[in-house]
Amino acid sequence: MKRIAFRNARLIDPASGLDAKGGLLVENGRIADVGPRLFNDAEPNDPEVIDCRGLVLAPGLIDCRVFTGEPGAEHRESLESASLAAAVGGVTSMIVMPNTDPVIDEPSLVDFLLRRAQATAKVRVLPCAALTKGLAGETMTEIGLLQEAGAVAFTDGDRSIANARVLRRALSYAATFNALVISHAEDPELVKGASATEGEFATRLGLPASPAIAEAMMVERDIRLVELTGARLHFGQISTRASLEVIAAAKARGVNVTCGVAAHYLALNELDVGAYYTFRKVRPPLRSEADREAMVEGVASGVIDVIVSSHEPQGADTKRQPFASAAAGTVGLETLLPVALSLVHNGQAGLSHVLKTLTEAPARIFGLPAGRLAKGAPADLVLLDEGEPFVVDAEKLHSRARNTAFDGRKFQGRARATFVGGVKVFDALAK
C-alpha cells in the first residue's frame, strides 16, 4: 500500500471552504484523510513524509482549455510535452480541445487519445470531442458514442458554429445525453481576417481589426439557444464586458450556462501588442483596458467560473511573421497559476476564491471527481508558494512550444510540487 503523508501544510480546499494548517494522507492514489488535526501531534511513521513547511496544499489545477499538437502536429506540442509543462504549472488535469489532425470527431480517436495519454502524459488528459464533424459546423458528431468513449465535453474548439439551426439541433441532441457543450463566441464573418480589436490602437498600427461586440453577439445568441433546448453550455473563454453582462443576466434568470476567461485577458490589454509583438497575438485579440478590468471583476464576482490557459502551441514558423499573418495563440500551462495569483496579490480576489476557479469550478462543470481535498478523491495535488517571485523566461519553459505572451513578465507565486493520483510529477521543493 503506497502512502504519502503531507504535514505542516496550509490546506486550501475551495470546495469545502477549508483554509487551515493541517495534514493530508494519500493512500493508493487517493486522499485517505485530510484535516487540521492530522499529523499535528505525532510524526507520521509513513515511508514517505513531505514537510510542506507552511506552503499551500491545494487540489491540483484543472485547465479547461488546452490545445496540443497531438495527433498531427507533434512537432509543436505532444500530449507528453504539454503534460510536462502542466506538471510544472501545478496543472493535474488538462481538458484538451479536438482541433487536431485528424479532428477528434470519432469514438475511435477519443480512445486513441486516451491511450496515448495513458502511455505518455504525466498528468490527466480529458479529451473534448468535436461538436460537428470535421469542425465544419454542419453535421453533429456521435455525441452519445463519443461520450461513452470518454469525451468529457463537445466543442468545435476555437471555431464558432455560424449556423444557428445546426447549433440548435446539436444543443438539443447533446441535452438528450446531458452532455456539456463548449462554445467559442466569435461571429466568424465579423472577425474574418482580423488580428486586433477595433479601436484607436489598432487604427494607429494599421491592423485589420474586428469589433469587440463580435463576441457578445454570439454569447447572446448561444444563450437564447440554450434556453430553447435545455442544454448545458460553457463558454470556453470570454474577453469583453459586454459578454460578461450578457452571461451575468442569463445566470440571474437561471440559465444553465458557465464561462471561462483565459489568463492573458486578465493580465494583458491591446496595448501590450506594442510594436507588433506576435507572441501576444491571440484569438480573440487582446481587448481594451476597460475590458481587461471587467474580466478581473468577473472573476472576483464569480460570474466568470473558471480561469483557463488557452494553451496554444505555435512554432517560430507560424509566429515569426508580420503580425496580421502570424498565427494566434500563446502557451500558458506554466503561467496559468502565476497569472491567476496576480489577482490575489493585487487585492482583487482571495486566494481560495482564485483557486476555486482552477479546481472546484472546473470539476463541477465537467463532472470530474478531482478538484477537491476530500476523502476518497483522487490525490491530485499542488503544493504552491503563493509569494515566490519569478520572471517568465520563454527559454526555460517545459512545453515544446515556447510562444508565451508573458516572456519577461514578473509574477509572484508558483507550483513547487505536483502530484497526480499520488504520484509526484514535479518537485522543486528541494531547490
Add this chain to the structure above:
Amino acid sequence: MTSPDAAPILPSKHLLGIDGLSPSHIIALLDLADTYVVQGRAIDKKTALLKGRTLINLFFESSTRTQSSFELAGKRLGADVMNMSVKTSSVSKGETLIDTASTLNAMRPDILVVRHQDAGAAELLSRKLDCSVINAGDGAHEHPTQALLDALTIRRHRGSFEGLVVAICGDVLHSRVARSNLRLLSMMGARVRLVAPRTLLPCDAERFGVEVYTDMANGLAGADIVMMLRLQLERMAGAFVPSAREYFRFYGLDREKLAHAKPGALVMHPGPMNRGVEIASDIADDVQVSLISEQVEMGVALRMAILDALARGMA
C-alpha cells in the same frame, strides 16, 4: 353482413383524423373490423357491398402497404379501384392540388383516399370535393387508418386499452403515425409515452397528456406495447441524429432494451422497417413479440370497415 343502409358509424362523411372521433366511434369501427378479419381469412373474400362505387387512391408520396391495403379493401368490397400515380399525372406537370381535385371531382368518385406531404391537404380536398375523403397521411399531421389498425391489433391481443402502457419510440417529430396514435390511445384510456432524442421530439409534446422520455430504458420500463417508428434515412445524416449506428445504439429496439418492458410486451412497427436502425432483425422476426405482420393483415380489415362505414353515410 352490414349494408349501406345500416346505422351510421362515423360522425362525418370524411375520415380526416382521429381528432373528431369519439371512443364510441372507434369501438364501433373496431367491432366492424373484427368481422372483416373473418371475411379476409375466408376462401371467398369478396362481397358486393360497394358494387358500382368508385374509389380513387391519390398518393402524392410513395407508399406500398397503405395504398395496396386500400386497393385490396376496396376490391374485396366490390368497388372499382383506381390508383392515381402522381409521378405520371399532371400534378408532376405543375397542376395545383385544387385543380387536381376539381378534375377528379368531375369523374364522380365516391371515395378518395389521399396521401400528401403537406399537413392539411386532406382537409383541403374534403372541402373541394363532393365525395368522401379518407386521409391516408398528411405531412406530420395525421394518419388515422394506421392508428385505427394499430388499435385493432392491440385490442385483439389485450382486450382493451384501459391502463395499457404504450411507448411510442423514435422519430415522433416527423411522424403522423405517432400523432394519430397518441390521440387515439390517450382517448381510449391508455398511458402513452413518447421516447426519442430531443431532436426528434415535437415542441410541447407533454401538453398532449403523454409522458416524455429521452432514454429507452426508462421509457420502456413496464411498457405493455412498444411501438417503433421509422427513421427516414435522410434524417440520420447529422441533421437530427448523427448516424445510424449511434441511433441504433441508443434508440434501436434490441433484446437488451426490450428487456426493460413488461414481460410479454408486444412490439409494433408501421413499416417499412429499417433493420439495424430502429429495430433489430431478431425482434422484428420474432413472432412471439412482433405484431408487425399482423398489423398489415389488420390494415386491410380495418380499411374495409372504414369503407363500409363511410358508404353508410352515402345516399
